[in-house]
Amino acid sequence: MSYAYLFKYIIIGDTGVGKSCLLLQFTDKRFQPVHDLTIGVEFGARMITIDNKPIKLQIWDTAGQESFRSITRSYYRGAAGALLVYDITRRETFNHLASWLEDARQHANANMTIMLIGNKCDLAHRRAVSTEEGEQFAKEHGLIFMEASAKTAQNVEEAFIKTAATIYKKIQDGVFDVSNESYGIKVGYGGIPGPSGGRDGPSAAAGGCCS
C-alpha cells in the first residue's frame, strides 16, 4: 500500500507492562491474553491517516527484560517515535523510567518523539502510580503522556496517533531532514515532501493526493 510517510516506532519499558498487548490492540484491535512473552523483538504495522495523508507505522515491540538490553538497544537506531510504557499497578516499572529514558537518549536520535504510557488503567483498584505522578514525570522530561489500557483499548489508538501527529508536525516545521533515514522517517511514493524536500516522490507536486 502506498503511504506518504513511514515512521519507525519502538515500544520500550519493563517486562510485563503490556507492550505487546498495546501493539496487538493497535494493529488487530483485540486484547490477546494468550500470547508469548517477547524475546528480542516483534514487528507490527498499521496505516493511519494524518492531515489526510496515509502514514504507515512500522512498530518494533521490544523485549523488556533487563538482561536483553544490550541486544534491544541496537533496535533504537533510526526510530522516529517511541512509546515508553509502565504499568500503573507496579511501582517499580515507573521507577525504572529514568533508565529507559537514558537508554533512549543514548541510542536513539535526539529528535525522537517519546510518548509515555501508563498502561493497565483498567486496573484502577490496584493502582500504585497516580496519574499526577505520570504527568509530572512527562513534563519534567518533555514527553507526551497518556494513561491507557490495552485490555479495554482506552487511549490506545490515541497514543499511537498522537505520537504520529507530533512527528508529522515536526516534519512540517522542518525539524527533520526527511531525506535522512536515520530519523526513522521514510517518504513514500505519492507522498508529500516536507519543507526540506522529499527524497523520492515523483507525484509530490500533485498536492495532497495520496492515491
Place this chain on the structure above:
Amino acid sequence: MLESELHDLSDDADYAASQQQGSASMMLGSDSAKQSSPRDGAEIVFQKDNVAIHPTQFASERISGRLKLIKQSSSLFMTWIPYKGHNSEARLSDKDRSLYTIRAVPFTDIRSIRRHNPALGWQYIIVVLSSGLAHPPLYFYSGGVKEFLATIKQHVLLVRSAEDANIFLVNDFQNTLQRTLSSLELPRAVPLACGPSDMSVDESILNENQERADNGVNSGSLSVTQFHGRPRHKAHDPARDLSIQVLEKFSLVTKFARETTSQLFGENHSNGFSANERRTHIQANLDHSKNSSNVVENTSEKSPVALDSHEFDNLSLIWGKPRQPPLGSEEWIIFLDSEGRVTDSEALRKRVFYGGLDHELRNEVWGLLLGYYPYESTYAEREFLKSVKKLEYENIKNQWQSISSAQAKRFTKFRERKGLIEKDVVRTDRSLAFYEGDDNPNINILRDILLTYSFYNFDLGYCQGMSDLLSPILFVMDDESEAFWCFVALMERLGPNFNRDQNGMHSQLFALSKLVELLDSPLHNYFKQRDCLNYFFCFRWILIQFKREFEYEKTMRLWEVLWTHYPSEHLHLYVCVAILKRYRGKIMGEVMDFDTLLKFINELSGHIDLDATLRDAEALCICAGENGAARIPPGTPPSLPVDDGSFYVQQDDEVL
C-alpha cells in the same frame, strides 16, 4: 533393512550403500520420472578400478575407488565409490570418504566432462554438473579415459566442444531443461576446478581478479559491490544463487583437489605463471569461496536459464545425506541389550541425528540424549535413579515452598523472581492444548519447576527464554520431577545463554560470524559492510534453540537432533549458517540493512524447511571440518567453559 534388499544387486556393500543414498541425489535431477532407484534392471556398462582423487596436496594421500557407468532403462548414471579400508593413508576418515563419494549421478545432471592429458603423470577427468558444481578430478591410475568416454557416447549424446577438444558436452535429449542447460556456454566453474595444464583459462581468472583488485580493497567485498551494481532481477535468479551456493560449498573440496594437482605435476609448464606466483595468488584470495563466487557470478550472468525454486531446494546440496524417518519403537529395541542398556550410544546418536524420534519414544530417549540418564544404565537403574531424583527434587522444591508469606515480605529477590516467573508461564505456549485455558495445572507445574530451578541454580536464577525451553520438555516427560532433571541437564549445556551479561550469547554470535566468514565470505563481507556483524538478528534462534522458528513438533525434532551432538556439539551454529545461506541471495539482492534484515529474519519464523536445513547444516559442518571447529573459540556454549581464564575473550571488536 534396505541394505539386505540391495545386496543381491551388487557385489560390494559400498555400492549398495551408495544406492541407498543415491536415490537422493537422483531426486536432484530435474526429471521427476527418474526418481526411481536404478537398482531394478540396472546394468553396469563400464567399470574401472584404481580411479582416485587426491583430497590433499600430498600425492601419497589418495582415495582410490571404482568408477562405474550404470545403465537403467534409458538413463545412464555414473558412480564413484571409494574402497573401504584401502586408502593409502589411514588419516582419511570416513567423513572424507563419504564426502567425496559420487553417488549415482544421472547424466541428465552432467553438463560436461573435461579430459586432461598432463605431460607428466596420469590422465584425469573433471565432471561438471549442470548446477555448475564440479567433482574433484578423477585420476585414472589404470588408464581408461578413452574407453570411459567411448562408453558414454554409446548411451548419451556426447559432443566435443568446438572451443576445446578436451571438453565433452553431455546431452540427454529426454529432458528439455537439461538440453537448454547444456547448450549454454561452458561455465567458468570448469577452470576453477581444473588443473595446471590449463593455465590459459586460469590466467583469465587471475586477470579478472586483478581487475577487481584494482578497484577496491579486497576481492571479497568487491564481489559484493558488484552484486549491488547489477540489475535487481538478476539477484533473484535462483540458478545464479544456486551455483554460488553449491560452488562455494564445493570450493572447499576443490581447494584440496587443485592444490593436489599442482603438487602432483609440478608447476614448471611453459605458461606465464611460476608456481610461486600461482601460490601467492591462491594465498591472496585467502579462500576459494571468494574466488569461486566471483567466477560464478560471471558465469551466471550469461545464463538465461532459471531453475524453478523447487528444483533449487532439491539441488541445494549435493552431498547432504537424505533424512531418515524417525526412530520407532521396534528399531529402538535393537539399540538396547536385554537389561535396557544402550549398547552403542554412538550408533544411537547417529540414528537420532538422521531421523529424530517417534513422539512416543521421546519420553524414554530424551533423558539419555540429554545425559540425565547414562547410556549404560539398565531399565532397573533408571527406575531407581528416577525415584531417587524425585526425592531430591521434592527437597529443593521444599526450599521455596516453605518460605512463609511473612518471610517473603523480607525476601525481595524471591518475590521478584516468583513474580517474574508467574508472569511468564502464562505467556508460554498457551495456544497449545497442553497449556491452554485458565487454571491449566500444567502452567503451575511450569512455574514450580522454574522456581525450583532458580533455587537449584540460584546464581543463574530465572531468565526469560527458560520457559520456552522447559515447555516441550514438560510436554514430553509429563512428570514434574523428570521434566525438572531433563531441564537441569539441558541447562548444563545452555545455561550460559542466560548469563546476565549475555556473554554466553555473545560468544556464540561471535563464533557464528566466524563460521559465516569461513563458509560464505561474500555474505560475511556484506554483513560487515552493512554493520550487521553483531548477528543480533540470530539472537532468538540461538537463545532458545529455534523454538520460535518452527512449529512445536518440528522444534522437538530439531532439538533431539541437536542434542545428539553427533557431527558437532555446535551444530546449531551450522543450522544458523544453513538458513542464512538459503536466503543469502535475497538478503544481498535486496540490499537489506540491519532493520530490514532483522525484520526479514523474524518473519522467516514458520517458513523454514527443517529437513532441508538440517541436510545443509550437516554438509556445511562436514565441509568446514576442522577449519570450522577451529573458528569456534573453546568454551563456546554448549561446550563447557575452559578454566584457564583465557577463553573466548572477544579481542575482536568487530562484534560488540
